[in-house]
Amino acid sequence: MEQTSVLGHGIVSIKSKKPGRTIGVFCNVHGNEPSGRASLRRVLDNYAIESGTLVIIDANPEAALLDQRYVTADMNRMFTAELLASQNPHHDLARAQYLSKLLPELGLDCAVDLHSTSSAIKFPFAVGFTGADPVMELCPIARISGWNEIFMAGTLVEWLCKNGVPSVTVEGGQHRSQSAIDVAEHVLLSVLSHFEFIRLENPILTEPQKSFEVIKHVTVGDAVSFKFMKPYASFDELAPKEFIAADETREYLAPAEAGYSILMPGDQTAINCGRLPDAYYLIKEIQM
Numbered sequence: 420m421e422q423t424s425v426l427g428h429g430i431v432s433i434k435s436k437k438p439g440r441t442i443g444v445f446c447n448v449h450g451n452e453p454s455g456r457a458s459l460r461r462v463l464d465n466y467a468i469e470s471g472t473l474v475i476i477d478a479n480p481e482a483a484l485l486d487q488r489y490v491t492a493d494m495n496r497m498f499t500a501e502l503l504a505s506q507n508p509h510h511d512l513a514r515a516q517y518l519s520k521l522l523p524e525l526g527l528d529c530a531v532d533l534h535s536t537s538s539a540i541k542f543p544f545a546v547g548f549t550g551a552d553p554v555m556e557l558c559p560i561a562r563i564s565g566w567n568e569i570f571m572a573g574t575l576v577e578w579l580c581k582n583g584v585p586s587v588t589v590e591g592g593q594h595r596s597q598s599a600i601d602v603a604e605h606v607l608l609s610v611l612s613h614f615e616f617i618r619l620e621n622p623i624l625t626e627p628q629k630s631f632e633v634i635k636h637v638t639v640g641d642a643v644s645f646k647f648m649k650p651y652a653s654f655d656e657l658a659p660k661e662f663i664a665a666d667e668t669r670e671y672l673a674p675a676e677a678g679y680s681i682l683m684p685g686d687q688t689a690i691n692c693g694r695l696p697d698a699y700y701l702i703k704e705i706q707m
């Protein structure tokens with residue numbers, strides 16, 4: 420039998436009898452993305468952990484309880500040196516500070532952070548920062564590399580990678596879709612079977628996968644007047660100089676050259692309320 424222990428608030432480890440790696444699985448970094456915990460539940464219902472230690476982290480239980488992305492601000496932008504050192508934190512920041520103190524003590528060898536998206540996506544993808552490759556290669560989905568602090572500052576996985584824990588963010592599909600659960604489960608099965616935590620009847624093949632590089636992060640100029648010219652989905656290809664969106668400050672055009680696609684277009688309502696500063700990302704496919 421595995422041994423289950425509570426390691427902290429919302430943090431549980433399942434230790435098998437056989438020694439092995441320590442793998443972290445994060446759910447609820449965004450509280451309105453239930454596919455992560457649903458997929459984990461499926462895996463644990465159907466497989467015994469045969470070696471190693473699985474650490475399950477309910478990253479933001481307060482946000483999950485409210486079924487909101489965050490309580491007062493996005494925790495997944497708070498893993499910066501400055502914010503983690505700030506005084507008198509509340510809600511999401513208090514949780515980020517708690518995790519940043521506890522996680523280094525857990526001895527994670529790698530980690531997977533399960534998410535879903537507000538907009539539709541053509542295919543699921545894994546996001547990897549510098550240092551993520553050893554676990555990125557195990558994700559049987561499209562991969563987007565080239566992320567750094569300029570494109571996206573303060574994410575949990577970037578902070579983990581910087582602290583020597585190869586980690587990826589998995590964007591499984593649209594919030595509350597069945598496919599988001601299926602994808603997250605597929606990734607977990609691939610990673611866990613690779614490290615012999617579980618035994619699969621049919622091994623998961625991880626190659627070849629589409630691969631992209633993130634080129635630009637586009638932020639919203641004026642939240643209230645921002646409007647997309649049409650509904651975009653991640654990986655929609657952009658025509659040269661395509662008129663993507665507009666607000667009082669400017670027009671948002673695609674680059675003059677062909678070959679770019681849009682990634683994670685922000686939810687129009689969330690942008691207009693001022694809840695989301697990100698308009699979209701520009702990506703380019705890497706030809707292998």
Ligand SMILES: [Zn+2]
Binds near residue numbers: 448449452534535
């Ligand atoms: Zn998310």
